[in-house]
Amino acid sequence: MSISVRNLTKTFNDKKVLDNISFSVENGHTLGVVGFSGSGKSTLLKIISGLLYSDSGTIITENNSDIAMTFQYSALFDFLDVYHNIAFPLLERREFRGKYSKKEIKNIVKEKLALVGLEGIEEKFPSELSGGMQKRVGFARAIVTNPNIILYDEPTAGLDPVSSTLIENYIVRLKNELNAACIVVTHQMSTITRACDDVILLYEGKIVYRGTVNDFVSANTPYTKQFIEANIDGPMEIKSLT
Amino acid sequence: MINVKSTLTYSFFKLFFHCIKDFLITIGNIGKDFSRVLYYVVRLRINASATIEQSSRFAVDSLPITLTIVGMTSVIIAMQIAPELAKQGAEGYMGMMSALVMIRELSCIMSGFAIISMIGSSFASELASMAVGEQISAMHVLKVDPVEYLVVPRVLSGILTMPFVFIVSSLVGLVCTCLVSYMTAGLSPLNFMTSLWQGLYLRDILIAMLKASFFGGTIALISCSCGYSTRGGAKEVGESTTKAVVWSFVAIAVWDYIFAVLFYL
Ligand SMILES: Nc1ncnc2c1ncn2[C@@H]1O[C@H](COP(=O)(O)OP(=O)(O)O)[C@@H](O)[C@H]1O
Ligand SMILES: [Mg+2]
Numbered sequence: 001m002s003i004s005v006r007n008l009t010k011t012f013n014d015k016k017v018l019d020n021i022s023f024s025v026e027n028g029h030t031l032g033v034v035g036f037s038g039s040g041k042s043t044l045l046k047i048i049s050g051l052l053y054s055d056s057g058t059i060i061t062e063n064n065s066d067i068a069m070t071f072q073y074s075a076l077f078d079f080l081d082v083y084h085n086i087a088f089p090l091l092e093r094r095e096f097r098g099k100y101s102k103k104e105i106k107n108i109v110k111e112k113l114a115l116v117g118l119e120g121i122e123e124k125f126p127s128e129l130s131g132g133m134q135k136r137v138g139f140a141r142a143i144v145t146n147p148n149i150i151l152y153d154e155p156t157a158g159l160d161p162v163s164s165t166l167i168e169n170y171i172v173r174l175k176n177e178l179n180a181a182c183i184v185v186t187h188q189m190s191t192i193t194r195a196c197d198d199v200i201l202l203y204e205g206k207i208v209y210r211g212t213v214n215d216f217v218s219a220n221t222p223y224t225k226q227f228i229e230a231n232i233d234g235p236m237e238i239k240s241l242t
Numbered sequence: 243m244i245n246v247k248s249t250l251t252y253s254f255f256k257l258f259f260h261c262i263k264d265f266l267i268t269i270g271n272i273g274k275d276f277s278r279v280l281y282y283v284v285r286l287r288i289n290a291s292a293t294i295e296q297s298s299r300f301a302v303d304s305l306p307i308t309l310t311i312v313g314m315t316s317v318i319i320a321m322q323i324a325p326e327l328a329k330q331g332a333e334g335y336m337g338m339m340s341a342l343v344m345i346r347e348l349s350c351i352m353s354g355f356a357i358i359s360m361i362g363s364s365f366a367s368e369l370a371s372m373a374v375g376e377q378i379s380a381m382h383v384l385k386v387d388p389v390e391y392l393v394v395p396r397v398l399s400g401i402l403t404m405p406f407v408f409i410v411s412s413l414v415g416l417v418c419t420c421l422v423s424y425m426t427a428g429l430s431p432l433n434f435m436t437s438l439w440q441g442l443y444l445r446d447i448l449i450a451m452l453k454a455s456f457f458g459g460t461i462a463l464i465s466c467s468c469g470y471s472t473r474g475g476a477k478e479v480g481e482s483t484t485k486a487v488v489w490s491f492v493a494i495a496v497w498d499y500i501f502a503v504l505f506y507l
Contacts, residue, residue, distance in 0.1 A: 051379050069383045075376040079368075092289075092386040141384070 002027040002065070002181035003048070003149055008057035010043055017043050018054070019205035025198075027148070030175055030182040032196030032213070034227065036238055039202045041185040042072060045151045048183070061149060068147035072154045074138040076126040083109055083122035086141045096145070112140040117166055132159045139167065143174060150174070152184045156191045168194040189228065193217065201227060203236045268468070268489065275467040278389045279397050292395035293402075300361050300396075300458070301403035308356040308407055309414050315352050316344065316415040320422035328427040336427075337434040338441030340419040345446045346506075349412040351498055354457045357407065358490045362465040365396055366486035369469030370479040378470070393470065397462045404458025405451040412450075453501045460497060461490045 004024035010017050017040040025031045033041050046052040048059055049069045061067070076085050086109045090096050100108070113119055116136040126134055139155065152171065156164040168191055175182050184196055192199060192213060199216040201209040201223055208223045209216065216224055226234030246252055282288065320340065327333045369392060372378050381388040416438070423429040468486035472478050 046379075049383050051382055067383070069380075071376050071380060073376065075380040077372075077377055077380070078375075089384040089386065092391060093384065095385075138380075141380075 002062060003183075004060040005048065006058045006060065008044070008047060008059070009055045010040070010047060010052070011055055012043075016205045018047075021057070021202075021205070021207060023200055023207070023210070025181040025183060027181050028175060028179045029198065030171065030184055030196045032192045032199040033183060033185045033202060034187065034192065034199060035202035036236065038238075040205055041202060042153055044202075045069060045153050045183065045185060049151055065149050066145060066147040067149045067151065068142040068145065069151040070135075070138050070142045070153060070155055072157070074126070074131075074134040076134055076138055076141070078126050080125075081122065082113075082118075082124050082126070082129075082137055085126070085137060086112055086144055088141065089145050093145075108144060109140075112144050113137075115143075115170060116140050117163070132163055135159060136163070136167070139170075146178055148178055148180045150180050150182045152182065152186075154185055154187065156186060156188050161190075164188065164190060165194070171195040208236075268485065271471045272464055272467045272489075275389065275393060275470065276463055279394050279463065282390050282394045283398070287390060287394075288398065289391060289395050292391065293398050296395045296399035297403045300357070300399040300462070301407050304357055304360045305407070305410065307360050308353045308411050311356045312349055312352045312411040312415045313418045315348060316340070316418040317422050319343070319348075320419040321426050324423040324427035324429060328429065333423075333427055333429050334433065334437055336423050336429055337420070337437030337439075340416060340423075340434075341438050341441030342446075344412050344415045344419070345442065345450050347498070349415050350408055350450055350454050350457060351494065353404075353407050353411045353454075354461065354494045355491070357404070357458070358461055358465075358487055358494070361400075362461045362490045363483050363487050365462060365465035366469040367479055367483045369393075369466055370472035370482040373470060373472045374475055374479060388470070393463075393466045396466050397459055400458030400460075400462030401455050402458075404454040404461075407458075408450060408454035449501065449505050453497065456497050456501075457494055460493045464489045464493055 002025060006022050008018050008021040021044065023031065033044065035041055043052065047054045049067050077088065080088065083106075084091070087105050090100055090105050090108065109122065110119070113121070116139050118133060118136055118140070121129070121133070121137075126137070129137065135155070135158065139152075143150065155171065156167050159167065171182060171184065172195055174180065184191060186192060196213050198212055199210065200207045201216075203223065209219065209221055211219060217228065219225075222235045225231070226236055320336075323339070324333065324336055327336055327339075369378075372392075378388045378392075381391065420431050420434045420438075423434055424431055465486040468482045468489065472482040
């Protein structure tokens with residue numbers, strides 16, 4: 001198994017954001033993590049990628065695994081153009097420095113940009129791109145090193161339906177090509193049905209549903225029903241709104 | 243019953259302890275970042291191209307402002323002093339005095355102030371907005387150490403280029419003093435120059451260059467550290483920038499005092 005999360009707990013200012021979460025993702029599988037805003041999805045990804053410490057719990061990955069992550073708001077380097085954003089890990093990461101020639105890097109960047117449908121924008125700066133384009137550039141940057149664990153934080157939020165489908169197909173394709181273990185945090189049903197194999201639904205820091213995508217869509221539990229039908233009434237309530 | 247939490251004394255102490263906590267956290271962050279910078283510098287893990295880029299920014303881009311401030315200060319001082327000295331018949335000491343004041347104190351501290359307001363504030367706001375925009379997190383995930391990539395080149399640029407800023411601004415300052423002494427007190431430039439040599443010591447210049455180096459490094463380190471540790475949003479970016487500027491001003495004053503005590507007491 002490629003990544004395994006055991007009994008993860010995280011508290012922010014006395015608020016339990018993650019409460020004893022456990023799951024695992026095999027190589028070549030994609031796990032969708034769904035839940036309302038503020039249910040701790042981004043926090044979960046940040047703990048897995050090492051940006052935050054958990055209060056307790058363990059994360060088990062294989063040796064030499066390379067974790068990549070795309071950010072909810074892209075987090076492109078705004079002082080670098082698109083080319084240098086994508087080439088950044090190849091140019092600056094210690095283990096890669098000097099490993100590739102200029103021409104090779106150029107080709108890799110071109111190939112990754114083509115994969116996200118954005119050819120020929122190497123010289124633009126992030127501020128000159130639309131939000132959706134920024135997202136796709138961030139996507140290209142994350143996968144430039146061919147990682148084997150990929151975390152996507154809302155990869156399709158804010159994209160038009162066609163670009164979303166492009167990204168969703170690409171998540172599937174990349175998972176197969178690299179035999180990667182992927183975790184996709186999303187709100188969008190299309191992303192769940194097209195890109196994910198399994199789903200967990202988070203509410204108040206706990207997993208209230210887990211199963212395959214097909215089960216999730218047809219499941220008749222109160223939680224999944226409320227989420228899929230987007231009902232205001234149901235077992236889950238958004239605290240900040242009431 | 244009095245509500246303790248609504249009393250003035252309570253809010254005073256709360257504010258007081260908040261300030262102390264803030265102070266200690268900032269000191270801690272600066273110390274931590276300093277040790278990390280040291281770690282990379284000692285291992286010679288230095289990004290040369292980034293260092294050169296930041297150096298050009300630190301020394302060259304700031305030069306117009308630095309020279310304006312140092313130049314104006316020397317013009318004003320010369321305007322006040324030269325006629326007075328001439329009245330007392332001591333205009334022969336003008337050059338010597340200017341050299342002493344300029345090299346030992348004025349040039350260093352004034353260019354330090356100019357650099358803080360121009361470069362320090364931009365270092366701080368730049369790193370702060372990168373921190374709140376998750377760009378620094380993105381670097382961590384891409385396995386590039388942001389301290390190595392962002393902070394080390396900036397601190398090194400400060401240490402390496404500030405002495406040159408000092409030399410250029412001293413030169414400009416002395417030329418300004420010379421001209422103004424001539425215009426306001428009729429002191430001939432030759433006269434000024436002759437006395438200038440008597441106030442110019444190699445030791446003073448070397449100490450001042452060392453001091454400038456400390457100033458540059460301190461400004462860059464404090465500014466980067468304040469920016470780097472920012473969490474939150476636009477408001478916090480502004481607060482960090484203010485903090486960087488204030489702390490840099492105080493730090494420079496403290497360094498100046500320490501150098502004066504160490505070398506001239
Ligand atoms: N650095 C932090 N400090 C304090 N609280 C935080 C921090 N990061 C996230 N939170 C809180 O944790 C909860 C989950 O946040 P997040 O993981 O971003 O949610 P999601 O991505 O599911 O929308 C939110 O209530 C948020 O306010
Ligand atoms: Mg989120």
